[in-house]
Amino acid sequence: MSNSTPNQAPAATQNVDLSDLAIRADLADYSPVRGCMVIKPYGYAIWELIQKELDGRIKECGHQNAYFPLLIPESFLKKEAEHVEGFAPECAVVTHAGGSKLEEPLVIRPTSETIIYHMFSKWIKSWRDLPYCINQWANVVRWEMRTRLFLRTTEFLWQEGHTAHASAEDADREARRMLDVYYDFMTKVLALSPLIGQKSDSERFAGADKTFSLEVLLRDGKILQAGTSHHLGQGFAKAFEIQFQNKNNEPEYVHLTSWGVSTRLIGAIILGHQDESGLILPPKVAPIQVIAIPIYKSADEREKVLNECDAIVGELKKLGIRAKVDANEQTSPGAKFNEWELKGVPIRVQIGPRDIENNQVELVRRDLKQKIKNVSREGLSERITLMLDEIQESLFQRNHSWREENTFEANSLEELNKRLDEKGGFGKIHWCGSAEHEAKIKEIAKATIRVRPFEEAKSEEAGNCIVSGNPSPGRVYVGRAY
């Protein structure tokens, strides 16, 4: 058994090469198109599990899936002033199609507010149509300068929800509700413990009144924005003329929200849980939850242990567990151990001829790298089912403790910078709210304000901005983010 325990992770702030890890674990590959990746079957299977789990939760909220065009007239993007400023520099533009120059260029959606709200203006007529709640699973393109597999790619896959409401209160409640849906999903399914709160003005979505965010502390001490939910107010509604007749038959503009998570979540899973041997996948999003490895010398032994592996995997599959036998004759058991550890499979079952004789198996928990010998063959499926739950819970606790242990108060920029240099994490600092001083934090401590948390903002005492000494209403969380 290795010495690793859940909370003894690699030293923080060391840079894990995510791209290298993603490629070695066969999740993805570089493509010949700048900044675009190929999601390979093992990586895509994680995305399918994410989609299935999250789609169900979104539908339970009463939201319906739909599909809107990939291409958006350039003029649409320009209708909302902040929005075009935020997204125009990142757009890929179609200027020619069908052999001719287009009269108006089309941009590939960087996000779909404009095209969806154009349609909302046709569809929404009365207060009876509200709330109007749509979700879309789609690809989007943002021409980023620096890309990194899963975390920041030119094209990525995501879901974007869009809802229209009769009042600002309703929209605010909805934006918070979807943040809670994401929170619940990330904690229960991805085994991550994100910090939630509200973004500063400079980090707000282009065109939103408020942006709420979920921020995950990764094993390397850096922070990843894993999802956002925006209360958009009436800016887009006015730009796209989305009016409804209220109960007094007067026209009013709707109040909008939008919210999304993307294939970046796969990056969050990788960097939120990995150790020195590779990925550690939470069982709920592990394409293979149990890998059975036959251990044998002779052909006769091979047949026996393979039969036993098949029998065990068959039993597990009946219980809905995603299990597989690695029957590859080209690789040694040791090489197989390494490969499936790298790929993060939660439980490994090893079976040799002696195990069959003794009616037992050996189990290895990936998260703890813990070998459990002499596990009785009787009740094995039940034991594995329980163990998968334990691993799921344990990974969540590990990420949660990691965040708690690496959240610290800092009362000067120097202190903040020093601590972030050492271990990364979330620094809690007082900040007066000015963009100028926010920029100073970035300059000195190479850190951005991640969120103003909901609870702290209320409960905590006021203080003084660590940059200016001006009054601060309560501490915000800063850190170095991907």
Added chain:
Amino acid sequence: MSNSTPNQAPAATQNVDLSDLAIRADLADYSPVRGCMVIKPYGYAIWELIQKELDGRIKECGHQNAYFPLLIPESFLKKEAEHVEGFAPECAVVTHAGGSKLEEPLVIRPTSETIIYHMFSKWIKSWRDLPYCINQWANVVRWEMRTRLFLRTTEFLWQEGHTAHASAEDADREARRMLDVYYDFMTKVLALSPLIGQKSDSERFAGADKTFSLEVLLRDGKILQAGTSHHLGQGFAKAFEIQFQNKNNEPEYVHLTSWGVSTRLIGAIILGHQDESGLILPPKVAPIQVIAIPIYKSADEREKVLNECDAIVGELKKLGIRAKVDANEQTSPGAKFNEWELKGVPIRVQIGPRDIENNQVELVRRDLKQKIKNVSREGLSERITLMLDEIQESLFQRNHSWREENTFEANSLEELNKRLDEKGGFGKIHWCGSAEHEAKIKEIAKATIRVRPFEEAKSEEAGNCIVSGNPSPGRVYVGRAY
């Protein structure tokens, strides 16, 4: 009860305005982008059911889902000579991105052979890697001159499968196997009875050795190509240098297949099953399988019948049936009947106060427009379950008979033209195989060769081409297609 029976459909060759029907049934809407549609929740829910059913079947074949970039370097498209000729005129081209002109333009994928095979050339090394089987669910863009909702849109959603094999025989078998998977899916899930066979050279996929196709006869007498499967041979393998070491350690080019179906299937469902009242959805792809309509006068009655509706819908949902109550107070029962008929919901349950007293309900089968009064409340869920199966089967039989009844032999171009003018359908004609005479058929009878069927090609006697009188190896199927 109406006089309509399954095989008394609207007169053939009358043009149903699919776009109008799709919009009235709330499946889709026009978008502000030329030729692109918005798929609304009711239409998208059909697509989700199609995806779920088909994805399972594809995975059962051992194929794995992956995701490849939307944007393809223009030079890639040019590597396979036939392919670029076929697709370049339809491409949407990105020339600018991130505020600058690109060094090399990127095309939005019209199909993904080129980018996927570029990756195959990196991934496939040895005969042990074969067969290499990938599927992708994605959006594609083809700049079509004339578009029509669902049948031909500039952007559409589809799945495209791509497989690499060690021999031509393996690839041919795979292309045929996937055709069979589509056939099974269309007959069992979509309740359509496609004609399958091989395309003529002029209708082959650009870059394929052989194209197999599934052709559905619609209620209006026209034909829809509902899916294709291609044996691509080694053309792309040579263009993209996809070589493997065979068992003798010699390099060989792989043999490729690709196959796809798209949101066009929704068009096939609409036009394959509709009647004068609107859509008739096969239960397996109906987002709502049973709609319960409360019938009442007073508020007191309303409460009673709504409770009963809820109880029935609750029971049905427990059985996995997609059921819903239409509790809208703004519309009359008559308006609701029309709306849900238009939307093609397979079974309507009507419940009034008298029904509750008598412990019964009234059922209406959408496909037959058949009212069944005094249906006992006891065992209602079981009765509805069976009825859904009956509707599914009956719709298949209706489409199958429709094709059989409207398949005819024609021995001259005039005869073919006259019959197609009258009722549409599939004409079986002798054709010598020359592209010149194929063009003549198109000119005189406004018809294209749909397929050379597999069985007939073997069993049927030879004859003489109806254009040239030259020898023909057996009859081919022609018709007027969307």
